[in-house]
Amino acid sequence: MVLLEAEKLGRQVSADRWLFRDLNISLAAGEQLALQGASGVGKSTLLNLLAGLDQADEGRILFEGKDLKKMGGDEHLHLHRIAFGFVFQAFHLMPHLNALQNVMVPCLIAGLPLDQAKARAQALLNELGLAESYEKFPAVLSGGEQQRIALARALIHRPKIVLADEPTGNLDPVSANLALELLCRSCREHHAALVMVTHSDKAAERLDRRLFLTN
Ligand SMILES: Nc1ncnc2c1ncn2[C@@H]1O[C@H](COP(=O)(O)OP(=O)(O)OP(=O)(O)O)[C@@H](O)[C@H]1O
Ligand SMILES: [Mg+2]
Numbered sequence: 001m002v003l004l005e006a007e008k009l010g011r012q013v014s015a016d017r018w019l020f021r022d023l024n025i026s027l028a029a030g031e032q033l034a035l036q037g038a039s040g041v042g043k044s045t046l047l048n049l050l051a052g053l054d055q056a057d058e059g060r061i062l063f064e065g066k067d068l069k070k071m072g073g074d075e076h077l078h079l080h081r082i083a084f085g086f087v088f089q090a091f092h093l094m095p096h097l098n099a100l101q102n103v104m105v106p107c108l109i110a111g112l113p114l115d116q117a118k119a120r121a122q123a124l125l126n127e128l129g130l131a132e133s134y135e136k137f138p139a140v141l142s143g144g145e146q147q148r149i150a151l152a153r154a155l156i157h158r159p160k161i162v163l164a165d166e167p168t169g170n171l172d173p174v175s176a177n178l179a180l181e182l183l184c185r186s187c188r189e190h191h192a193a194l195v196m197v198t199h200s201d202k203a204a205e206r207l208d209r210r211l212f213l214t215n
Helices: 043-050 073-083 099-109 114-127 143-155 173-189 201-205
Strands: 002-014 017-028 032-036 058-063 084-087 161-165 193-197 209-212
Touching: 002 043, 002 193, 017 043, 017 058, 017 193, 032 043, 032 173, 032 201, 043 161, 043 193, 073 084, 084 143, 099 114, 099 143, 114 143, 114 173, 143 161, 143 173, 161 173, 173 193
Parallel strands: 032 193, 032 209, 084 161, 161 193
Antiparallel strands: 002 017, 002 058
């Protein structure tokens, strides 16, 4: 079953510069796709479009056969709250919430009981080597620690698709491997599709398919 489709997608950043044009992607439920290409080529821009966080200049994106642009406010909210998990390149953790609370947010929005949300958040943080950091706030956490928290937050509500922008870019090789293992395994266990931007060929090779963006 096709989960996410991009048709003739185009994004223009100035009068004479298209980042990409006529781009077609079809992603099956549970499929894992790596998105690669040089810095500045448009990977984050494409990921944001696929997530419905930004609007294309040409073409359309369908999620479960429905055009993102034609969705009503409620449907759009549902996508972002329930169906999608997103790891931002710049993390975007909530500064006034501690690590555990940041990870729990998507579950609480989805209506899961507090104790279940907490148990899931603790299990994910433990797996990512952050068992000592539950109570810490983003301001006192390293970039790599924040990145792992952002990853846990994208997985906790078991979305249908995880969109991850260089989710291991700030991690040392051991932590990167742990994080990648968890990301791939969690997606497979819950039959979630994955689109992961990465500069690492080794990481990309673990996924089902690789897409290279060029200019
Ligand atoms: N709204 C915008 N207006 C003008 N330029 C933009 C806009 N959005 C993105 N760009 C430009 O598009 C290009 C692609 O940016 P993007 O962040 O998608 O690259 P990337 O492939 O993710 O790079 P990196 O690997 O460094 O993260 C950059 O040159 C950026 O300056
Ligand atoms: Mg980027």
